[in-house]
């Protein structure tokens with residue numbers, strides 16, 4: 001099967017390979033250790049004669065850029081680098097302009113490539129910049145956060161935030177290659193690792209009960225960096241790829257990937273996209289809420305939300321509104337943020353609900369009143 | 382044939398219809414009088430229940446928006462309007478942001494539509510804003526300049542300018558409908574009409590000698606607004622459509638539409654995208670230069686450039702570098718602007734050259750030295 005995991009052909013490595021066979025734009029996701037060291041050779045082979053513009057952030061530049069730079073230099077590959085401040089605020093119009101103008105100033109041509117070296121912020125921003133520079137440059141994802149490796153680097157959604165909400169501006173633009181170097185996770189702050197883990201759990205909750213139970217059993221090993229970590233990342237990439245292949249432009253089933261995200265995005269918004277609540281942390285709370293809300297609607301067993309909450313808490317994640325540090329404001333603010341989310345269609349609320357672990361589904365006609373009274377209750381638990 | 386011109390089905394009108402049968406995104410171009418008055422009824426029929434965000438500029442808002450607004454109101458269609466300053470400088474990152482945020486502030490959803498009411502500047506900017514808002518909203522072109530009716534509103538190229546060059550940032554995004562109301566041209570400043578006429582002539586020069594001669598014979602009638610004007614616009618739309626169908630993403634033959642544009646863009650750039658030289662005026666000089674340069678390379682008959690120059694001059698267009706008011710700087714500046722043009726590939730210059738009227742072709746390996754010495758000479762004629 002296309003989105004299944006294979007051992008990478010290169011015998012010198014222990015990498016996994018997930019192939020994404022999109023028509024005319026198929027690409028590989030390579031997952032394994034030491035991929036940044038191999039990047040120079042890989043790019044020289046796959047994109048001979050091209051030039052590269054690296055986009056990264058200050059933290060990743062410090063922790064990981066030297067490895068990539070040395071590898072490109074050793075392969076004699078011309079490249080320039082644009083370094084942006086780290087953090088969600090970088091996904092803005094002004095940073096987009098900065099990257100686009102930087103790529104143009106470097107005189108990169110249409111056949112040259114942009115490399116996104118970083119977490120989801122850099123991947124989304126640099127991918128979007130590639131999509132619109134010269135009406136479409138190729139780009140490569142080199143995800144360095146767990147979240148980016150299991151989620152944002154796969155599937156071609158790119159974009160920036162608006163004062164009106166997250167990811168409201170962007171393009172669908174598929175990368176030409178994804179290199180998920182597991183060694184990069186060694187320098188990732190633990191809180192960021194945990195946030196990425198929320199998205200890992202999401203794949204189990206959506207439609208893979210067995211994977212969810214496997215995660216409960218192997219959580220410690222994944223956090224400690226055993227071979228289970230590589231397996232978890234590869235299984236997530238394969239799962240995400242299946243959704244992308246089924247529905248590239250998110251007109252249908254791909255929306256299941258938003259499990260926990262309607263609540264999560266709203267919480268990120270009201271906390272101002274600040275360090276107060278990371279994306280994955282919002283998703284963790286949102287997933288527990290999605291299960292609790294589904295139970296309240298009589299759709300799902302009541303104990304699932306509790307079970308998932310224990311699992312995520314053990315991983316160091318917040319799971320209730322009360323876990324968010326500081327004031328979060330009133331229910332109105334949350335409802336307003338939900339209504340402005342892009343999954344609103346003609347005034348009705350669309351939510352990903354569930355019948356239980358591994359049984360998520362898309363519900364388009366959710367009653368805003370029911371959401372409001374659920375949130376009211378949640379604010380006091 | 383798909384891109385041929387048909388009489389519009391509606392017996393109450395004298396409109397032409399050009400169908401653009403792009404797979405999954407086919408659309409109609411309607412060309413005729415009183416289309417803004419019919420817009421309300423047309424949109425209600427084709428896009429029932431949708432909301433519309435109109436993007437336009439100050440001049441067009443004054444001259445044409447009341448007609449459109451009344452028609453939408455009469456049809457009971459909800460709409461908001463964003464009015465921008467007129468002029469090329471509006472194709473900028475900051476105006477792009479303004480339009481995108483304006484569409485989001487109006488809470489337009491993914492199924493709603495953006496209407497670009499204006500010349501090529503508004504069409505390019507609003508189309509690009511639609512392409513990236515919510516990762517892709519539908520849009521409608523209502524071109525009000527001759528240039529926009531015969532060229533920019535057809536084919537899905539959208540974008541903005543960069544300090545590094547024109548149209549270096551953008552997306553391919555096809556409209557859902559094009560309404561080219563010929564009555565709008567009544568308020569277009571004469572100099573703008575002439576500039577659009579340069580693009581009309583271009584279609585003849587590329588591959589339709591008969592159309593070119595027909596234009597020489599009917600130029601006066603076209604400027605005076607007879608039925609020849611409708612015919613000229615419709616023939617241009619059909620011609621452009623044929624190129625777009627053959628090569629949507631401009632990887633091949635569509636580049637022929639850039640006849641006169643490599644020189645033209647360079648001249649626009651060095652004159653600062655100001656009123657000093659309109660886009661079509663740059664193209665007029667550029668087309669004459671392309672013919673003269675081809676003659677100098679021994680490819681084309683020497684007298685064509687002269688003949689075309691007479692035709693364009695009679696239409697009120699500049700045809701030589703010396704016709705540009707004020708100082709244009711040295712040959713270096715022109716060469717630099719040419720080199721940064723997006724039609725540069727791996728350092729070699731790509732030009733549209735010609736073997737004579739109606740016989741343009743793409744030449745990828747043009748020697749920069751030959752271009753330089755040609756420009757040197759042109760600066761003294």
Ligand SMILES: NC(=O)c1ccc[n+]([C@@H]2O[C@H](COP(=O)([O-])OP(=O)(O)OC[C@H]3O[C@@H](n4cnc5c(N)ncnc54)[C@H](O)[C@@H]3O)[C@@H](O)[C@H]2O)c1
Nearest residue numbers: 059063086119120121122144145147148152157184187188
């Ligand atoms: N495109 C998609 O499909 C998609 C899917 C999910 C999330 N997202 C987006 O992804 C973003 C979140 O991604 P994220 O969690 O990776 O955030 P991020 O990019 O901000 O990275 C988190 C933090 O970790 C740092 N960091 C990353 N890798 C590091 C490393 N190896 N060593 C040291 N520090 C490192 C970064 O500098 C940053 O401070 C959000 O903007 C979200 O909207 C996109």
Ligand SMILES: NC(=O)c1ccc[n+]([C@@H]2O[C@H](COP(=O)([O-])OP(=O)(O)OC[C@H]3O[C@@H](n4cnc5c(N)ncnc54)[C@H](O)[C@@H]3O)[C@@H](O)[C@H]2O)c1
Nearest residue numbers: 440444467500501502503525526528529533538565568569
């Ligand atoms: N997308 C494409 O394929 C494509 C092709 C060719 C040109 N273009 C772009 O088109 C732009 C030039 O288009 P343009 O010449 O229409 O410029 P424009 O949009 O600036 O319009 C020219 C002037 O005429 C005014 N105007 C337009 N219609 C009017 C009307 N009916 N009544 C009164 N005033 C009116 C405008 O306000 C403006 O001042 C350039 O930016 C060029 O890059 C794009």
